[in-house]
Structures are given as C-alpha cells and as structure tokens.
Amino acid sequence: MNSRQTQLKAFDRLLTIMDELRAQCPWDKKQTMQSLRHLTIEETYELGDAILDNDLEEVKKELGDVLLHIVFYAKIGSETDDFDIADVCNDICEKLINRHPHIYGDVEVKGEADVKRNWENIKLREGKKSVLEGVPKGLPALVKANRIQEKVTGVGFDWEKPEQVWEKLQEELQEFEAEVTERDSGKMEAEFGDVLFSLVNYARFLNIDPENALERTNKKFIGRFQYLEEKAKELGKPLGDMTLAEMDVFWEEAKGVGRGQ
Known part of the structure; x- marks a missing residue:
C-alpha cells in the first residue's frame, strides 16, 4: 500500500x-x-x-x-x-x-448495538427533531425501508428475536391474502407494502441486505434469460413462437452452466 x-x-x-x-x-x-x-x-x-x-x-x-x-x-x-x-x-x-465518544471520549460500549444507539442519541442532541430526519426522501423504497428500520433500532424500537419478526411477516401475508380475495386494489397495495416492510425487517434480523439480495436475483435472472435468448437465436426461433415448456428447457440449462450466478 x-x-x-x-x-x-x-x-x-x-x-x-x-x-x-x-x-x-x-x-x-x-x-x-x-x-x-x-x-x-x-x-x-x-x-x-x-x-x-x-x-x-x-x-x-x-x-x-x-x-x-x-x-x-x-x-x-x-x-x-x-x-x-x-x-x-x-x-x-x-x-x-x-459521534464516537467510545474512541475519542470516556464512553464505554459493549458492542455494535451500543455504538448505533449512541450515534442516534447524539444526533438528537445535535438538534435533530426526529430519528428519521436523516433518511433521504429520494431513496428507493426498499433501501428506505431498511434505513428506517435501522434508524429506529438505534433508539431501541425493535423486536427482540427473529422469531417475532417471522410471526409478524406471516400475519401480514395472511392479511394480504385476505385482501386479494376481496380484490380491492387499494387495500391489496397497502397490505403488500406491509408484507415487503416486514420482509425487509426479517432480512435485517438475518443480516441480509435486502437491496443487495434483490439486485443479485435481478442479475441472475438477466443472465439466465439472455442465455435463453441466445439459444432461441441459435435455433432461429423467436421467443414468442416457443412454448413455455421449450423455454424452460433452456432456463434449466442456464442454471447448469452457471449463467446469472
């Protein structure tokens, strides 16, 4: 270096x-x-x-x-x-x-959670009116949900165990399913949002970054679909003329050759 x-x-x-x-x-x-x-x-x-x-x-x-x-x-x-x-x-x-009094001052911390909690409390003492004030309005919704949850965790507003979050996710899924049955588009959208928010929360408890996870899946899908397009071109057959079963053969083949990993 x-x-x-x-x-x-x-x-x-x-x-x-x-x-x-x-x-x-x-x-x-x-x-x-x-x-x-x-x-x-x-x-x-x-x-x-x-x-x-x-x-x-x-x-x-x-x-x-x-x-x-x-x-x-x-x-x-x-x-x-x-x-x-x-x-x-x-x-x-x-x-x-x-914001690091445990390094440059006399504050003692036991771990990362204490550091995050101190960080948010210090910001409030600096004049922030809300813990959520620092979350940019223009963030993509998935990233914003994750940041909101991280922020409130910093002041102790959080579930205690991953199992509790999983139960909440199941509850939200049931509520979403009920609204799908009723076919009310507004309520379906609201409940779907609750499902996503709970899923992001559960990912956080498992130390999974939801944005990274989804983007990896996007890249994987793109790689496999482009493999499917290449194979269709080699056969001289437009994708629109192929059956789903025919396309699925190449989709599975894409997995085997590591496309989109």
Whole structure:
C-alpha cells in the first residue's frame, strides 16, 4: 500500500487537475451542483454494481469517479466562498469524533448495538427533531425501508428475536391474502407494502441486505434469460413462437452452466 505522503500527493494532484479543468475546459466550466446531481447518482449506482460483482479493479475506478464528484462540488462551493474541500474534510472529521465518544471520549460500549444507539442519541442532541430526519426522501423504497428500520433500532424500537419478526411477516401475508380475495386494489397495495416492510425487517434480523439480495436475483435472472435468448437465436426461433415448456428447457440449462450466478 502507498504511504500517507504518497496518498496526500495523489489527492493534491487531483485537486490541481480539478482547478485546471474548471478554468480551461468548456464542459467543466458550465457545470453546477444541479447539473452534476444526476451524474453523481449514476456514478454511485455504478460503484454499487462493481461492489456486487466483487470486481475490485472496477470498484477502484468507480471510487475515483465518485471522488471526482466530491472534489467538483467542493470546487464549486469554493467559488462562492461557501466552503472548500478542507471544510468538507474537517466537518466530517468533527462529526466522526463527536459521534464516537467510545474512541475519542470516556464512553464505554459493549458492542455494535451500543455504538448505533449512541450515534442516534447524539444526533438528537445535535438538534435533530426526529430519528428519521436523516433518511433521504429520494431513496428507493426498499433501501428506505431498511434505513428506517435501522434508524429506529438505534433508539431501541425493535423486536427482540427473529422469531417475532417471522410471526409478524406471516400475519401480514395472511392479511394480504385476505385482501386479494376481496380484490380491492387499494387495500391489496397497502397490505403488500406491509408484507415487503416486514420482509425487509426479517432480512435485517438475518443480516441480509435486502437491496443487495434483490439486485443479485435481478442479475441472475438477466443472465439466465439472455442465455435463453441466445439459444432461441441459435435455433432461429423467436421467443414468442416457443412454448413455455421449450423455454424452460433452456432456463434449466442456464442454471447448469452457471449463467446469472
């Protein structure tokens, strides 16, 4: 691994290049925080994909893209004298020190649960009106459900055992099934939401990240379906002309050859 001096030199090089691009490149000159926002979200998802694929070379590249965006926002902030990269770094340093009194103070903790609980209580003392205030409104619903549950757990609002969550999930499934029987679309949607929320909660108790789990299944399905498409093309037969039984043969074959794993 590189020395701290080498790391700082590399970061200084990035800051210098950002200054040069902002001053000389027509595209970089035009960018604003608003114009960069959707690109930042895209880069974050690409980083997430690389992590799921366990492609460390790609993770390194995508981290660079995300870091560039952080430096870019700080550069824009410096142009209006609101903040610069030093302010960004110092603010997060102060936050980390304040929220880790078991490291930088005299607070004792027994484990991860105590750390999370302290973290949420400290945020409330800092002026947060709600434990849930820090959950971004724009998060995808599945990720948001997981974060909501993690947040309230930090202040002790949680089930005690996984078995209790499983029982709650079964209860929600029965309520959903009852509404399906009645065919009331509004109530079905509401109960289905409760099922998903409970399922996310159960996944959390089993230390499963629901977003990662679902995305892995998405990738697996895509890989197997594309194998099916390839085989249909080799036969010169459109998928629409194949029976479900014919397609299922290639679907099972895809599993055997490891497609979509």
